[in-house]
Amino acid sequence: MTDQLFPLDEIVAGLTQDKNTPDRTVWEPGFFAGRQIVVAKVGPYFRCYPKPEKYVQRFYRKAYPLPIEDWELHETCVLFGGFCTVNAILQLRFQASYEFARLNMEFIPQMTALIKQSYQGLVLDILAGELRKLENGQWIAFGLEDTEKEVENIIQETLMVQDIQCRAVCKLEPLFEELEEDNVFDHRFIHQAQYMEVMRKNFEFTVKKKEELLREEELLHEIKMEQKQMQLDQFFEEADFRSQQQEQNSDSLKRQLVEWGQQKEAQFVVERALRERELKHETAIKQLEVKADSDRLSEAQEVEYTAEQKRQKIGFTHTERINEKQLAFDLQEHEKKQLRWMEADAEIQEQKITQENHFKERQLEKEIAEQELRMVAKQKLDERIQLEQLKHDSRLLDLELEAKQVEQRKRFEVTKQSDEFLQREIELLVLEKQRAELEQQVEFIKEDYNN
Incomplete structure (x- = not known):
């Protein structure tokens, strides 16, 4: 021993x-x-x-x-x-x-x-x-x-x-x-029955202990899976909450963009009215300046004409009349040109303002469209990222479940093989015990025969 x-x-x-x-x-x-x-x-x-x-x-x-x-x-x-x-x-x-x-x-x-x-x-x-x-x-x-x-x-x-x-x-x-195996099956060891009972109890206890450990592992695995499922449900709830929050933010951003566009449009209308008033005021000033220039020119021509009359009293009467008519015609043409130039300038300024307003409106519409496109693209990207994350978590969960199932199957196979090995060992011990008893009987018969 x-x-x-x-x-x-x-x-x-x-x-x-x-x-x-x-x-x-x-x-x-x-x-x-x-x-x-x-x-x-x-x-x-x-x-x-x-x-x-x-x-x-x-x-x-x-x-x-x-x-x-x-x-x-x-x-x-x-x-x-x-x-x-x-x-x-x-x-x-x-x-x-x-x-x-x-x-x-x-x-x-x-x-x-x-x-x-x-x-x-x-x-x-x-x-x-x-x-x-x-x-x-x-x-x-x-x-x-x-x-x-x-x-x-x-x-x-x-x-x-x-x-x-x-x-x-x-x-x-x-x-x-x-005990050593040789001593266990030696005919001098008279407590083989107790040893076999201990081995049987050891086998039952080992099987029961393994079953208990397997149940504990399964229970622990179920608890972990429940925790994973709870985490996944919580993740889905958070994803839904984030999606709702993004929708609310998107609606708020749209309302802000609409309000900003309305403010810009009202601002453009006010600026346009102010610009038109400025153009009218500038046109009136230019008209007054042209009229003043025309008056000064008329006065100068009148003074020159009076002086010329004094120099040429009688001899230049016919020429003076022609010059007066030519001067009056030139003054009229000059006034007409000034008016046409002022009207053309006012029309150009008005077209320029109209083009600027149109360009600003186009620019505003472009900015609003770009903001909406960026917002939609960002929302789609977030949704795609969330979807990929959910798919990834689902794949990880499936892989983990599959690995746990494989591990449980392996443990069950190992337990089954171990139980079969113990059962065969007990059967072998029983056979060895019977063989030892037969050998002992043969020795007793030989001793009786020799005596």
């Missing part, structure tokens, strides 16, 4: 949790925290009685407490030729009764030490007797809970008969040692 502990220790220790046993009546020892006993001495006579409620200290009597004490005992039992070691931990909580104190009145100050010294051997003998019953090996399949309860009840009842109130708690911890 080796010193390495067998992994079945935890299995057998946990059998009490797996076994469904009916609830038993809880033992009530009847402890009393304030229990005291009075010892009175009058001459050669002693008297012992419980402490009354209205107790007064006197020189001939003294009150002694009967406390609730704790007591822990340990015991070890080796079973199956050293294959299993059971460590027993017995925790006792006891209190002496009035009757026990009365019967042991001379030891009342050392009551706790008296109980431990007097009953330790009895308690350990009861524990050892129950531990020896474990040699049959039936507890391997059903656990040690019944044995623990039996030990507790026997000790509690035994001490109760001795007028000692007690509550016992027994804990049995089995430890198995691993």
Whole structure:
């Protein structure tokens, strides 16, 4: 045997949790925290009685407490030729009764030490007797809970008969040692049945543990998937909220653009009216300037004409008339040209203003159209990005689900193969046991034949 502990220790220790046993009546020892006993001495006579409620200290009597004490005992039992070691931990909580104190009145100050010294051997003998019953090996399949309860009840009842109130708690911890395969199937190892039962329990516990781990992993995977789904739903809600917010922003931007266009149009109308007034004012000023120039020219010509008349009084009468007519004609032509030039200039200015207004209107319409195009393009780009993100998240979720499913299938296959391997190993152990028994019978037959 080796010193390495067998992994079945935890299995057998946990059998009490797996076994469904009916609830038993809880033992009530009847402890009393304030229990005291009075010892009175009058001459050669002693008297012992419980402490009354209205107790007064006197020189001939003294009150002694009967406390609730704790007591822990340990015991070890080796079973199956050293294959299993059971460590027993017995925790006792006891209190002496009035009757026990009365019967042991001379030891009342050392009551706790008296109980431990007097009953330790009895308690350990009861524990050892129950531990020896474990040699049959039936507890391997059903656990040690019944044995623990039996030990507790026997000790509690035994001490109760001795007028000692007690509550016992027994804990049995089995430890198995691993055997080499050669020793297991050796005919000298007489505890093969117990070893096979331990192997069977180990196999059942391993399968159950793997199933429990698989269920926990599946539950954890479901929780993760629910969290992923919640995150995805939250993402969709946020995407819808962002889309609604973008639509609201788009409507607000459109309204702002329309208001801005209306303001620009009103501004252009006002500027156009102001420009027309300026042109009319400039035209009137130019007309006045042309008229003033014409008047000055007329005055100058008149002065020149008067001077010429003075120089040429008689000889130039006919020539003077011709010149006057020519001058009047020239003045009329000059005034007509000035008017036509002013009208043409005003028309050019008006056409220029009209073209500028038309150009500004075109520019405004172009800016509004560009703003709408940019806004629509941005909205489409955001929607496409959100759609791509959603598709990407969906692909990641599908890949993760597929990977989890593959991993679960692999784990299931590994668990299945491991279970089959353990089953085959147990079958092989059974066959080896049968072979060893046959070899042992053959040896016995040979020995009988030789004798």
